[in-house]
Amino acid sequence: MRQPSSTLSLTSTASFQALETHAIDAEDWQMRDLFAADPQRFERLSVEGAGLFLDYSKNRLNGRTLELLAALARERGVEQRRDAMFEGERINNTENRAVLHTALRAPRGAQLVVDGQDVNADVHAVLDRIRTFTDAVRSGEWLGHTGKPITDIVNIGIGGSDLGPKMVVLALRHYAHPRLRMHFVSNVDGHDMDAALGQVNPETTLFIVASKTFTTAETMMNAQTARAWFLGHAPEEALAKHFVAVSTNTEAIKTFGIDPANMFPFWDWVGGRYSVWSAIGLPVALAVGFGYFSDFLAGAHAMDEHFRTAPIEQNMPMILALVGFWNREFLDAHSVTIAPYHQDLNRFPAYLQQLDMESNGKSVTRDGDPVDTPTCPAIWGEPGTNGQHAYFQLLHQGTDLTPIDFIAALRPAHEMEHHHTALLANCFAQSEAFMKGKTIIEVRADLQAQGLPPEEVERLAPHKTFPGNRPSNTILMERLTPSTLGALIALYEHKTFVQGVIWNVNSFDQWGVELGKVLAKKIEAELAGEPQPNLHDSSTNGLIARAKAAF
Numbered sequence: 001m002r003q004p005s006s007t008l009s010l011t012s013t014a015s016f017q018a019l020e021t022h023a024i025d026a027e028d029w030q031m032r033d034l035f036a037a038d039p040q041r042f043e044r045l046s047v048e049g050a051g052l053f054l055d056y057s058k059n060r061l062n063g064r065t066l067e068l069l070a071a072l073a074r075e076r077g078v079e080q081r082r083d084a085m086f087e088g089e090r091i092n093n094t095e096n097r098a099v100l101h102t103a104l105r106a107p108r109g110a111q112l113v114v115d116g117q118d119v120n121a122d123v124h125a126v127l128d129r130i131r132t133f134t135d136a137v138r139s140g141e142w143l144g145h146t147g148k149p150i151t152d153i154v155n156i157g158i159g160g161s162d163l164g165p166k167m168v169v170l171a172l173r174h175y176a177h178p179r180l181r182m183h184f185v186s187n188v189d190g191h192d193m194d195a196a197l198g199q200v201n202p203e204t205t206l207f208i209v210a211s212k213t214f215t216t217a218e219t220m221m222n223a224q225t226a227r228a229w230f231l232g233h234a235p236e237e238a239l240a241k242h243f244v245a246v247s248t249n250t251e252a253i254k255t256f257g258i259d260p261a262n263m264f265p266f267w268d269w270v271g272g273r274y275s276v277w278s279a280i281g282l283p284v285a286l287a288v289g290f291g292y293f294s295d296f297l298a299g300a301h302a303m304d305e306h307f308r309t310a311p312i313e314q315n316m317p318m319i320l321a322l323v324g325f326w327n328r329e330f331l332d333a334h335s336v337t338i339a340p341y342h343q344d345l346n347r348f349p350a351y352l353q354q355l356d357m358e359s360n361g362k363s364v365t366r367d368g369d370p371v372d373t374p375t376c377p378a379i380w381g382e383p384g385t386n387g388q389h390a391y392f393q394l395l396h397q398g399t400d401l402t403p404i405d406f407i408a409a410l411r412p413a414h415e416m417e418h419h420h421t422a423l424l425a426n427c428f429a430q431s432e433a434f435m436k437g438k439t440i441i442e443v444r445a446d447l448q449a450q451g452l453p454p455e456e457v458e459r460l461a462p463h464k465t466f467p468g469n470r471p472s473n474t475i476l477m478e479r480l481t482p483s484t485l486g487a488l489i490a491l492y493e494h495k496t497f498v499q500g501v502i503w504n505v506n507s508f509d510q511w512g513v514e515l516g517k518v519l520a521k522k523i524e525a526e527l528a529g530e531p532q533p534n535l536h537d538s539s540t541n542g543l544i545a546r547a548k549a550a551f
């Protein structure tokens with residue numbers, strides 16, 4: 001494999017050291033002054049691509065900062081590693097796998113042969129099957145065992161086999177088939193399955209068991225429960241009309257009792273959190289139809305092309321990554337808030353939590369050495385304007401600096417124009433307020449103008465002062481469509497990738513989730529079996545004892 005020039009530790013690179021020196025100068029910068037000094041700042045610090053617009057001018061940086069960040073990206077070999085990913089090299093070095101989610105959205109006929117396998121042909125063969133199947137279900141031609149069309153689809157999956165399809169189906173609800181109700185069951189907590197089964201009819205329900213490995217404990221338990229529930233209402237031969245599977249593991253699907261003819265495959269080079277573009281997106285294709293699903297893939301592909309070809313300085317995912325890196329490393333931002341000013345992007349922050357934190361929540365490099373800087377910040381958020389009335393207080397006046405990504409569509413999918421005007425006004429007002437703040441002098445002037453006595457002005461002024469100078473990005477799109485949503489997700493995927501290369505971590509494994517799984521198996525056996533005192537620490541023993549006493 002081509003070796004990117006990132007074997008030096010991050011802090012020993014010349015470009016990181018140049019950034020460290022530059023960051024000392026930048027400590028005193030006020031964004032208000034940066035805007036006042038440069039009337040072109042917005043034009044200079046914004047970029048367009050694949051139907052998205054990114055304004056990153058409300059960050060504490062200048063042109064020199066960007067030059068230094070771009071130099072760092074070059075020194076860390078971001079472009080070489082990007083090309084290696086697109087070409088199918090095995091960049092996931094702890095699992096010895098290629099990372100090819102970009103191939104899932106490449107148009108038919110794109111050339112990509114990896115290990116002698118025509119990846120593009122394989123991808124499009126599965127897409128053709130998805131088209132045939134989803135057309136049949138949507139048209140009503142696919143019938144349940146008693147001859148009725150499907151009305152409800154229950155996706156059973158967790159992590160990447162849940163978050164992507166669920167988020168996208170919600171985001172594209174305006175494109176959805178009116179007959180099909182979509183349900184998502186992920187949690188091993190029986191309340192999740194109980195709620196879904198309470199709403200559906202076995203005669204008209206299609207279950208999708210979605211699991212890359214087909215070994216994930218939660219999904220296997222939920223799938224068995226759904227199967228048993230279904231067989232309580234229908235004969236065994238009816239299963240083929242009501243259960244399909246999405247997986248890379250054909251053998252496990254057969255063992256479960258799903259006909260391989262009802263299996264939609266994908267491949268080990270698709271990471272779970274990057275899998276919504278594969279057959280894991282089946283619920284999306286069922287809800288919105290294959291045509292819109294293709295538009296969704298095409299939007300992501302447009303972002304791939306932008307990412308692959310635009311120079312770093314005009315490359316949206318690179319810039320989003322570099323600005324985020326600057327805020328993390330030099331402004332000590334421990335977390336990032338995602339604020340979609342679009343109610344239909346309700347689950348987007350949760351989706352990004354897995355994408356970013358499972359990818360870059362690492363503390364050793366690809367070579368197994370400890371990293372020498374902080375890595376992935378925590379990601380969290382809620383749609384605006386709701387967040388404004390909950391935790392924005394901390395963002396405005398708390399002691400931590402938390403960068404914010406505002407995301408908005410300029411045109412709504414409804415006709416209540418005045419709602420949309422109010423929504424956008426709030427979005428833009430918040431980013432302005434975070435940037436500008438309100439000085440104590442301005443606050444005093446306001447309070448004096450209200451006629452407050454001087455001692456009252458002095459008492460209240462510190463509470464009403466906003467420090468400002470708090471960074472944010474704003475991402476705009478004309479409308480939230482299958483295509484712009486595809487581009488938006490791909491933007492964040494590539495942002496995550498670029499940061500991972502700079503930190504030199506493997507963004508494509510997730511060993512950190514394993515320990516809890518192993519211990520849960522042990523404790524599950526203990527909870528179900530005879531008491532075995534003192535196998536654990538006193539806290540875990542005590543909790544197990546309390547649970548057993550309640551059974």
Ligand SMILES: O=P(O)(O)OC[C@H]1O[C@H](O)[C@H](O)[C@@H](O)[C@@H]1O
Nearest residue numbers: 159160161211212213216272513
């Ligand atoms: O699709 P599955 O194999 O069932 O995996 C579902 C999820 O579980 C795992 O524990 C991983 O942390 C996730 O990356 C994955 O998406």
